[in-house]
């Protein structure tokens with residue numbers, strides 16, 4: 001009985017909710033959720049945004065701590081850590097809602113899914129991504145005590161602007 005209900009409601013979901021959603025994405029011309037964007041988008045000039053993890057005064061905060069990105073555009077987030085200790089840039093839900101093209105750190109380029117970046121003192125990394133799913137996501141540093149001290153932020157993905 002329960003099994004059957006679960007099955008039929010799942011079928012209902014697939015048919016009547018998922019299909020219009022897929023069509024909606026298609027009509028808007030947005031990037032399909034988490035699939036690699038088309039060649040054009042992958043080569044679109046990246047909009048550069050900088051973030052500092054802590055500062056030289058060793059304050060536990062992200063500077064800035066509030067980010068707004070537009071779905072379907074390509075960004076390069078330049079992360080620096082000028083503080084005397086290591087920090088994390090952890091935004092798992094945001095990362096899940098985006099397509100990560102690459103991370104450049106030192107002489108290494110990393111491709112694939114990114115959930116968290118660890119930056120040691122006086123290091124720099126560049127994260128190139130395309131936000132996909134709109135929403136408001138939490139950012140924090142997962143070093144014990146840092147979130148509590150205020151090393152948090154928000155990342156908003158706005159829906160793609162209608163052209």
Ligand SMILES: [Cu+2]
Nearest residue numbers: 087141143146
């Ligand atoms: Cu930290």
